[in-house]
Amino acid sequence: MSAVDAEGRSLLVGACGAANVLNLPSYLQTLRQVPGLRVKVIMTPTATRFVPVRTVRLVSDAVFCDGEDNFEPGHARLADWADLFIVLPATAHVLAQAAQGYAGSLLTATLLAYEGSVIFFPSMNAAMWRKPAVQRNVAQLAADRHRIAGPVMTQCWEIDEDGMRPGLGLPSPSQVAAIIKDIVTTPGMDPGQGGEES
Ligand SMILES: Cc1cc2nc3c(=O)[nH]c(=O)nc-3n(C[C@H](O)[C@H](O)[C@H](O)COP(=O)(O)O)c2cc1C
Numbered sequence: 001m002s003a004v005d006a007e008g009r010s011l012l013v014g015a016c017g018a019a020n021v022l023n024l025p026s027y028l029q030t031l032r033q034v035p036g037l038r039v040k041v042i043m044t045p046t047a048t049r050f051v052p053v054r055t056v057r058l059v060s061d062a063v064f065c066d067g068e069d070n071f072e073p074g075h076a077r078l079a080d081w082a083d084l085f086i087v088l089p090a091t092a093h094v095l096a097q098a099a100q101g102y103a104g105s106l107l108t109a110t111l112l113a114y115e116g117s118v119i120f121f122p123s124m125n126a127a128m129w130r131k132p133a134v135q136r137n138v139a140q141l142a143a144d145r146h147r148i149a150g151p152v153m154t155q156c157w158e159i160d161e162d163g164m165r166p167g168l169g170l171p172s173p174s175q176v177a178a179i180i181k182d183i184v185t186t187p188g189m190d191p192g193q194g195g196e197e198s
Pocket residue numbers: 015016017018019020044045046047090091092093094123124125128159
């Protein structure tokens with residue numbers, strides 16, 4: 001299949017309240033360097049408590065959150081708009097909601113309304129990631145034709161230890177951008193292919 005330009009392709013990024021959401025602006029800056037790619041963000045209420053919405057607005061085409069002021073566009077139009085939908089970082093909480101089909105927030109309602117395969121980038125500590133409940137949810141999402149990218153071993157900021165330590169984290173911004181670029185520039189490529197990869 002021949003590669004085409006990403007011109008006019010639309011990427012929706014769901015951001016959850018994992019500690020790694022602090023790095024979201026760096027990921028968005030890198031993604032916005034993919035030529036022609038439009039990037040909009042949906043933040044969970046918890047994510048907005050970690051990172052100000054106005055910061056995310058500086059490095060995206062638009063940001064949407066829960067609340068009375070955000071009727072338009074709703075979950076159905078946002079889902080329609082997206083050519084590709086990723087969740088980065090994905091908390092254990094949102095993985096569970098998505099696996100079960102809960103739709104109690106703008107992000108989870110949009111995930112449910114979206115017809116394609118979603119790429120989830122889980123971000124949590126090793127103890128959480130190893131939990132059978134989390135692994136069951138991840139397996140369910142893969143069985144539903146979504147893709148689980150990571151987590152990967154990297155240097156992480158450990159809140160309790162107040163320092164950098166090797167741990168489970170997200171692929172780097174350039175690795176994430178490479179995955180996205182590959183999908184949006186390859187006609188017919190299914191984001192769900194790959195299933196679970198960690
Ligand atoms: C300081 C702090 C860091 C957290 N980091 C993570 C994390 O890395 N991964 C995770 O799954 N949950 C983490 N949590 C728990 C989530 O914030 C919590 O489950 C929240 O309900 C997630 O909401 P959301 O998934 O709707 O964004 C953290 C909580 C706190 C207070």
